[in-house]
Amino acid sequence: MRKPVVLITGAGGEIGHGLIDRLSGRKERAIVTLDVSPLDSGIAARVDREITGSILDRAVLDRVLSEYRVELVIHLAALLSTRSEFTPVMAHQVNVEGTLNLLEFAQHEAESHGRPVVFIYPSSIAAYGLPSLEAKQKAGRITEDEWAHPTTMYGCNKLYCEQLGTYYARHYKQLAAETAAGKVDFRCVRFPGLISALTVPSGGTSDYAPEMIHAAAKGEPYACFVRPDTRIPFMAMPDGVDALLALAAAPKADLRRTAYNVTGFNPSAEEVRAVVVKAFPGAQITWEVDLKRQRIVDSWPADIDDTAARRDWSFAPRYDFEQGFSEYLIPTIGKRYT
Numbered sequence: 001m002r003k004p005v006v007l008i009t010g011a012g013g014e015i016g017h018g019l020i021d022r023l024s025g026r027k028e029r030a031i032v033t034l035d036v037s038p039l040d041s042g043i044a045a046r047v048d049r050e051i052t053g054s055i056l057d058r059a060v061l062d063r064v065l066s067e068y069r070v071e072l073v074i075h076l077a078a079l080l081s082t083r084s085e086f087t088p089v090m091a092h093q094v095n096v097e098g099t100l101n102l103l104e105f106a107q108h109e110a111e112s113h114g115r116p117v118v119f120i121y122p123s124s125i126a127a128y129g130l131p132s133l134e135a136k137q138k139a140g141r142i143t144e145d146e147w148a149h150p151t152t153m154y155g156c157n158k159l160y161c162e163q164l165g166t167y168y169a170r171h172y173k174q175l176a177a178e179t180a181a182g183k184v185d186f187r188c189v190r191f192p193g194l195i196s197a198l199t200v201p202s203g204g205t206s207d208y209a210p211e212m213i214h215a216a217a218k219g220e221p222y223a224c225f226v227r228p229d230t231r232i233p234f235m236a237m238p239d240g241v242d243a244l245l246a247l248a249a250a251p252k253a254d255l256r257r258t259a260y261n262v263t264g265f266n267p268s269a270e271e272v273r274a275v276v277v278k279a280f281p282g283a284q285i286t287w288e289v290d291l292k293r294q295r296i297v298d299s300w301p302a303d304i305d306d307t308a309a310r311r312d313w314s315f316a317p318r319y320d321f322e323q324g325f326s327e328y329l330i331p332t333i334g335k336r337y338t
């Protein structure tokens with residue numbers, strides 16, 4: 001008998017750390033991870049099987065299929081927005097072909113054990129694209145179906161994979177009589193920038209907020225790569241992990257969409273700086289705008305509407321801007337660097 005497990009791809013990244021921390025405490029299912037790099041020792045010890053390999057390698061996925069009964073896939077592996085602009089073809093391979101491989105894998109798993117496989121996919125505010133700062137200001141809080149015109153390779157990849165997942169969930173092989181549609185139970189969270197106290201992100205464009213905080217805690221100077229008035233939504237990592245797990249556990253009948261916005265708070269870069277300087281007096285934060293990265297965040301919304309997530313699966317973040325910093329980020333980061 002194959003063991004029932006959760007498969008987490010890209011497990012060594014920012015979200016993976018928080019997720020493994022939480023899931024290993026729950027002991028509901030064995031945890032199998034797949035990442036191109038070995039996991040760091042802190043999380044490696046908490047998973048049941050660590051596979052070092054690529055989501056582009058179908059032989060690796062076939063091996064997982066033969067060994068485990070995967071009931072839940074949490075597909076985190078991706079190249080983030082700034083990195084993807086430097087290597088767009090590779091980004092497309094990892095972000096789109098990789099996701100396609102995983103969806104096929106989930107479909108085969110579901111067929112082999114005769115039950116739907118829940119597939120959790122983190123999408124991003126990068127799926128949006130506002131054409132100008134004026135439009136961004138006017139748009140305010142936007143819903144999932146507005147302004148979905150991404151300007152980055154990563155954003156295009158995310159938006160397309162949302163559609164691809166919906167295809168697998170609702171229409172896959174609808175012309176092939178022998179295959180019932182809907183074996184992959186695809187569910188997607190559109191994340192804002194995530195801020196973790198435990199890890200520093202790499203390759204993203206929302207990274208300026210976490211980088212500012214971590215640099216200040218380490219006593220290092222930081223030159224912020226966006227203008228002080230830049231405003232996009234963020235969320236504290238524990239809320240991000242909660243969102244993935246809450247969506248995975250939601251009764252299917254309650255879900256009226258496949259992709260849901262979630263959000264925590266939306267300070268300007270200057271407001272983040274002010275809080276950081278208050279928490280770490282003497283923090284040296286300057287502004288050195290990178291025009292290309294600025295253009296990316298200027299195309300992302302200032303705020304997003306999370307009404308659908310609140311309505312369909314009762315999602316409410318624990319942390320607002322004040323509490324996110326005072327109760328989670330400052331104390332946890334402070335401890336980490338002392």
Ligand code: AKB
Binds near residue numbers: 126154194
């Ligand atoms: C990035 O900046 O690329 C990510 C994201 C907002 O999806 N953090």
